[in-house]
Amino acid sequence: MTEGVWLWLAFVLMAMTTIGTRGSFILLGEKGRLPPALQRALRYAPAAALSALVMPDLLIDAAQRELLDLAGRGLRQRAEHDRRAP
Amino acid sequence: LQQGFMESSFRLGAREGLRDFLPISVGLLPWAMVTGIAMRSVGLTELESLAMNLLVYAGTAQLGALPLIAVGAPLWLIALTALALNLRFVIFSAAIAPIFHGEPFARRLASSYLLVDGVFAVGADKLLSADDPHWRWGYYIAPSAFNWCLWQVCTALGIFGADLVPRDWSLEFMVTIALMVMVLPMVRTRPMLVAALAGGLGAVLLRELPLRLGVVAGIALGIVAGFAAEHWQQRGASR
Numbered sequence: 001m002t003e004g005v006w007l008w009l010a011f012v013l014m015a016m017t018t019i020g021t022r023g024s025f026i027l028l029g030e031k032g033r034l035p036p037a038l039q040r041a042l043r044y045a046p047a048a049a050l051s052a053l054v055m056p057d058l059l060i061d062a063a064q065r066e067l068l069d070l071a072g073r074g075l076r077q078r079a080e081h082d083r084r085a086p
Numbered sequence: 087l088q089q090g091f092m093e094s095s096f097r098l099g100a101r102e103g104l105r106d107f108l109p110i111s112v113g114l115l116p117w118a119m120v121t122g123i124a125m126r127s128v129g130l131t132e133l134e135s136l137a138m139n140l141l142v143y144a145g146t147a148q149l150g151a152l153p154l155i156a157v158g159a160p161l162w163l164i165a166l167t168a169l170a171l172n173l174r175f176v177i178f179s180a181a182i183a184p185i186f187h188g189e190p191f192a193r194r195l196a197s198s199y200l201l202v203d204g205v206f207a208v209g210a211d212k213l214l215s216a217d218d219p220h221w222r223w224g225y226y227i228a229p230s231a232f233n234w235c236l237w238q239v240c241t242a243l244g245i246f247g248a249d250l251v252p253r254d255w256s257l258e259f260m261v262t263i264a265l266m267v268m269v270l271p272m273v274r275t276r277p278m279l280v281a282a283l284a285g286g287l288g289a290v291l292l293r294e295l296p297l298r299l300g301v302v303a304g305i306a307l308g309i310v311a312g313f314a315a316e317h318w319q320q321r322g323a324s325r
């Protein structure tokens with residue numbers, strides 16, 4: 001885990017992204033305008049980022065659990081079978 | 087007389103802003119508590135959790151960064167992920183900036199820190215069509231400040247109540263589920279779905295890359311794929 005000074009540094013960096021994005025045009029005043037194409041492309045960032053964070057955990061972990069379950073069931077059936085067979 | 091007029095128009099704006107925002111603020115409560123519990127569950131202390139909440143004040147970015155903090159990912163990756171999850175605010179900021187022209191810097195700074203999805207979604211139209219700067223300031227700052235208080239209080243409930251959650255609950259999995267619940271309402275259009283799928287699958291396929299670069303690559307892939315899908319959809323429609 002990220003700890004101590006590094007953790008606080010992470011908080012500060014994250015805070016900078018909050019102020020940086022939210023304040024980008026509010027603080028800039030009338031100077032800035034975002035190109036429309038970039039503005040449209042940026043709309044996809046949150047969905048892409050969330051999904052990139054979640055899907056590896058979801059798919060890989062779920063697949064591993066599934067495999068373990070299958071293996072466990074197989075072993076149990078085998079044991080059952082062995083017990084029945086004299 | 088001038089002073090009295092100013093005050094009342096600020097107050098009218100504040101009251102209307104709160105009235106418009108109040109119904110949707112209810113949705114914030116469980117969300118804030120989950121964020122509080124999630125911060126504790128990856129190993130942050132109460133103090134660290136409260137500080138993160140005050141400094142970052144962005145639920146999505148906080149939840150998104152937690153899995154990375156949990157595994158001790160490099161700082162630049164934590165920052166980049168927070169940036170990606172906060173990028174939508176650049177668009178909000180660009181859209182709402184005209185109402186702050188002429189406001190003093192301190193107000194613009196406070197407004198930037200306090201800008202959240204809910205207030206923007208509910209109020210942007212009214213704000214942009216209103217002419218009276220005092221009314222606008224009231225209409226913006228009152229629900230924004232209310233949202234801040236509500237978020238801090240409910241997150242604190244989660245932070246200090248986290249110990250009451252049974253030990254055998256998989257809290258790390260809760261972070262994953264909370265993040266998933268956020269993606270689902272986003273993917274209502276096909277390009278958005280393409281962006282989410284490309285981002286997710288890209289991160290899965292590239293997960294062996296060092297420094298969790300797969301996440302960054304996934305995000306970039308998702309943005310490009312979503313943009314391309316939108317482009318093709320429009321071309322198909324215009325044909």
